[in-house]
Amino acid sequence: MIIDRYIFREITGVWLAITLVLLLIFVGNQLVSLFDAVVAGDLNGNQVLVMLGLTVVKNLARLLPFAFFIAILVALGRMHKDSEMIALAACGVGIGRLMKTIAVLAILVMVLTASLSLLLSPWAEYKTQRLKDEAKSVTEIGGIPVGMFRSFDTSWGEGVFYVEEMDPERGRLKEVFVQMPGEHRWQQNVIAAEEGYQRIDKDTGQRYLVLVNGVRYEGIPGDAAFRIIQFQQHAVRIDARYSYRDIRLRAQPTIELLDSGDLEEIAELQWRLAVPFSVMPLALLAVPLSRTSPRQGRYSRLFSAVLIYIIYANMLGVARTWLERGETPQMLGLWWVHGLMLLYVAFEVGRQSGIQWRFQFWRQKAA
Numbered sequence: 309m310i311i312d313r314y315i316f317r318e319i320t321g322v323w324l325a326i327t328l329v330l331l332l333i334f335v336g337n338q339l340v341s342l343f344d345a346v347v348a349g350d351l352n353g354n355q356v357l358v359m360l361g362l363t364v365v366k367n368l369a370r371l372l373p374f375a376f377f378i379a380i381l382v383a384l385g386r387m388h389k390d391s392e393m394i395a396l397a398a399c400g401v402g403i404g405r406l407m408k409t410i411a412v413l414a415i416l417v418m419v420l421t422a423s424l425s426l427l428l429s430p431w432a433e434y435k436t437q438r439l440k441d442e443a444k445s446v447t448e449i450g451g452i453p454v455g456m457f458r459s460f461d462t463s464w465g466e467g468v469f470y471v472e473e474m475d476p477e478r479g480r481l482k483e484v485f486v487q488m489p490g491e492h493r494w495q496q497n498v499i500a501a502e503e504g505y506q507r508i509d510k511d512t513g514q515r516y517l518v519l520v521n522g523v524r525y526e527g528i529p530g531d532a533a534f535r536i537i538q539f540q541q542h543a544v545r546i547d548a549r550y551s552y553r554d555i556r557l558r559a560q561p562t563i564e565l566l567d568s569g570d571l572e573e574i575a576e577l578q579w580r581l582a583v584p585f586s587v588m589p590l591a592l593l594a595v596p597l598s599r600t601s602p603r604q605g606r607y608s609r610l611f612s613a614v615l616i617y618i619i620y621a622n623m624l625g626v627a628r629t630w631l632e633r634g635e636t637p638q639m640l641g642l643w644w645v646h647g648l649m650l651l652y653v654a655f656e657v658g659r660q661s662g663i664q665w666r667f668q669f670w671r672q673k674a675a
Contacts, residue, residue, distance in 0.1 A: 311396065312409050318387070319413060323379035330371050331364065338363050355439055362439075365432040369424035369583050374617060376417050377590040380410060381613050384598035403657060407595050414591035422584035426562045429580070434559040467544075469517070471504075480505050484519060486544060490526060498525040499542065507543070516543040571638075575631040578641045582624055589649040590617065596656040620649055 342356050384406075387396075396406075457470050467488030471481045481504040490497050501522025508515050519542045527534025557576045565577040593616070597609050627642045636644075 311399075312412075315383075315406070315409050316413055318383040319379055319410070322383045323376050326379050326382070327371060327375040330375055331368075334367065334371065335360065335364065359436065359439060362432040362436045365424070366429050366436070369421050369429055372417060372421050372424070373583065373587045373590055376414070376587060377594050377613065377617060378610070380591055380594035381598050381610065384595065385609065388599055403595060403660065407592055407657070410591050410595060411588065414588050417591075418584045418587045421587055422581075425580045425583040430559055430561055437559055484522070486517070486519070488544070495526065496529055499523070499544070501542070516545055518543045571634055572632050574638055574641070575628045578631065578643075579624070579628050582642045582646070585646060586620070586624070586649075589646060589653055590620070593649070593653045593656065596653075596660045599660060620645070623648075 338360055339356075342359055346353050346356065455472065457468050459466050459468050467486060469487070470485040472483035474481055482502065484499075484501045484504040486497075486499040486501075488497050488499075489495065499519060499522055501519035503520040505518050505520075506515060507518050519539075521540060522538075522542065524537040524539060524542065525534060526537065557572060560573070560576070562577065562580060565573050565580075568574060568577070594613065597613055597616075623645045624642055627636065627645050630636045631638070631641050
């Protein structure tokens with residue numbers, strides 16, 4: 309028990325330190341993105357800290373397994389370098405006992421990661437999109453500067469609009485001018501309206517600029533043949549900047565994904581389960597990878613470990629894509645990637661335990 313507590317303390321301390329460093333790097337990058345969104349008018353300044361906290365909650369589940377993997381590698385690498393592992397081996401603490409001890413700690417990390425991946429991350433995604441939609445509704449089309457021309461994307465090309473005044477209490481735009489290309493090649497549409505506001509379709513995430521009490525001019529520039537249409541309410545569709553389908557899946561509660569037969573929702577569920585499940589293979593793999601010779605540095609295997617993690621994560625992404633397309637069975641899903649990882653762990657453990665050498669000895673003896 310004393311040895312277990314010592315190993316727990318060594319790994320936990322390094323794990324918390326690495327997690328903190330990764331969070332600081334992540335928060336710094338996210339702050340830059342959030343400030344850019346504030347400058348562009350897509351976000352209110354008073355929502356930056358709330359959005360930052362929600363973004364950390366959404367991505368913390370992905371940071372924890374990697375930080376835990378590197379923490380085991382660094383902590384055990386130091387123990388190998390300081391000959392502590394040799395002393396433990398002399399006391400009967402071999403690689404099997406060490407992996408059992410780390411597996412217990414990995415289970416605790418899996419529970420924490422599962423609560424983040426299955427419960428808190430979808431909730432944070434939902435809250436994030438609600439804040440973004442509210443900010444867009446208040447600022448109207450991603451923050452329209454009053455008295456300035458602003459471009460936007462339409463179904464047929466890029467358009468331009470101009471707002472003379474804004475009523476923040478009612479969330480309305482006043483004296484709106486819109487110019488956008490028409491359905492045909494040379495056609496142009498010019499709209500002038502007394503008021504306008506933004507509406508977001510809750511089902512599709514599509515954004516519309518709804519104009520009230522205005523006139524629409526349709527025609528080809530330089531051609532006298534054009535139409536004048538007066539309207540009381542007219543909606544202009546604005547192409548969404550993101551895939552609302554993907555966002556809806558990320559924000560959907562996990563319990564709603566359990567009984568779903570949709571391939572994308574099944575892939576999303578297995579992806580959420582894959583994040584905490586990846587803790588165990590990575591933790592067990594870190595034990596044989598941390599073993600170094602006296603002439604090697606304590607961080608000599610760090611590059612190999614990061615490369616293995618990248619391959620593992622990319623394989624999970626590929627497996628998810630295949631599952632969404634129906635190219636792999638639902639029962640196989642993403643689990644085959646974890647199976648390959650566990651086989652590699654068994655190979656590394658067997659190689660360091662001398663199984664390969666014993667097999668060669670038996671083969672030579674039989675010959």
